[in-house]
Amino acid sequence: MIKLFKIALRNLIRFKRRTFLTTSLIAVGVLFVMVFISASSSFNNIIIGQITDSMLGHIQVHKRGYMASIDSLPLTLNLNEKGWKKFRSIAKEIPEIESYSPRIKFGAMFSNFIDSTNIRINGVYPDMEVATIPLLLSRIKEGGKAIKKGEILIPELLAIGLKVKIGDSVVVIATNRDGSVNGMQFQVGGIIESVTGPGGRDGYIHIEDAKDILRMEELEVSEIALRINDFSKLDKINNILTEKLSGNKNKQGKQIFDIRTWEKLSPFYNISKMIDIMTIFIKFMLIAIVLVSIMNVMIMAVYERIREIGTIAAIGTMPEKILALFLIEGFSLGVLGVIIGNILAGMSIFLMNVIKITFNFSRQTGYVLAPELKMGDIIFVSIVVIVVSVFATLQPAIKAAKMEPVEALRHV
Amino acid sequence: MSLISAVDINKIYRSGDIEVHALKSVDFEIESGSFISFIGPSGSGKTTLLNLIGCLDKPTSGKLEVAGILTSDLSRREAAFFRGENLGFIFQDFNLIPVLTVYENVEYPLLLVQNLPQKERSDRVYSLLEKVGMKDQVDKYPDQISGGQKQRVAVARALVSKPRLVLADEPTANLDSKTAFMVIDIMRQMRDDYGVTFIFSTHDPKIVGEVETLFTLVDGVLVSTKKGKGGQND
């Protein structure tokens, strides 16, 4: 076996230029794939982190039916106190849930006594909200990094539009679920940066204030945002939660809770899926490159060595050894390409981290791409390339093994 | 019992409508340890006959026994195994493997065909390379040595697996006559030392003085069998 390797490697060295060209082609392919995979996954992670940590949370729970009419923020479709309690008792049973935050969401009129406009307001428990949406505080551009009773955090666009500053008195007027209108005065406690996706133009107040405006006797929750301790287990934890909450049905026997991960809540999920599809596409390109280039050289290698094959077959070399000889040659080409490609990829990715490539996404600017070479990706891509290399060699190698020595020897 | 016995061998090549009757009713016997040559003009059927004896091809009809085995009975794999165990080959174009050194070329059959342990391999390879006078060139590659030297290496390679029979199809055709005589000489020396049967073909009448038994082929027919010894023809 070692001897077969030796012969195969010698043959590769014998045709230096061809070997060099083929391995370079494979190496460049591997390089592109690895760089693309790690850069796009870094991009994905950054954006997903932004989306989930600055607004959405990882998972959201609503009353069933709420999501269908979310644009109107219907107060009639809130979870009642009983539902909220039920949720809390179940959330306690799932240690993977790091935190959760109930929100009362409603549409309101926002007025600075001169002008008025529409606003979407989230009434939250500040501690719970901050624990669930850790980037919230960092989004506050001006004012104290807190949500206090009697204060309102307003989105940047609204502050600019109505020329409202920190400390200004403003009025929020809302219609409660029974149709009666109520107003309440707030001080502007902070101005928050807009984010991408739904909720990017939301204001925040304390949940007790929200209850007061809406004249709620007991807590009625529009939305519960959840944060889990291991994002990579999102689907698993989501399934556990869904399973446990699904036991809760109303009088008509319908499910009460509607549980969704960020993927069903943010349009970025589609972009992220697109990137995944592109990655798959690029991997297929790599496979095609490897297949064509290796098959090409190996067909040539067999053709050029017909007499040699005839000679070793005549001496008594078994067909499977001849097959192995060529397969090892294709295998070695693949391995060589993979090794060089991964080294180049490692260097390129290191370089990308050194020069700190920044990118903007929607309103956010200055994200720093932090691509990293993951062992799993290296192993996966390497195995695929090597398997494809051997596969591409199969046809020419079988041809060599099946050659009749007499005919091969007669070949000029 | 003779090493090779051929009875009424015919070989017909068919390609499309064209038939070539390359061997016509050939009979002969060859004893173990002989030094034999098939001579005849180009196209007379020498290569065809050697291929049959070498189990590389099968006769169209007739009975050919080599070392007690009916060659037509062998499957492809069995034939390969039989060749590896019993036969050695020397080719007109030397056919050394270009990526292997002189040493490795001779070692090749022991490694990939017969699978011998390292020590025994190197002993055999060195002693043969010494006999053919190539011991000081072991690390050279085929393209670094002359034609005569290549054929000497090929002789060593053919003998390294201790075959009972060595077949050489026009082994001297690509050598000048001085080198040709030298290679024939080495081959006969090997026969003397190891008792191996040598069969070679040639169309060069100058060479044939060296053989002991001479079969002459013309148009696929075995026309004469001469006995001689060391250049003395009958």
Ligand SMILES: Nc1ncnc2c1ncn2[C@@H]1O[C@H](COP(=O)(O)OP(=O)(O)O)[C@@H](O)[C@H]1O
């Ligand atoms: N594979 C083949 N197909 C058809 N004809 C062949 C084939 N091999 C040899 N022949 C023919 O058989 C005859 C004998 O050829 P060969 O044995 O090569 O003669 P030699 O070796 O004496 O020159 C020639 O007429 C040759 O053209």
Ligand SMILES: [Mg+2]
């Ligand atoms: Mg011939």
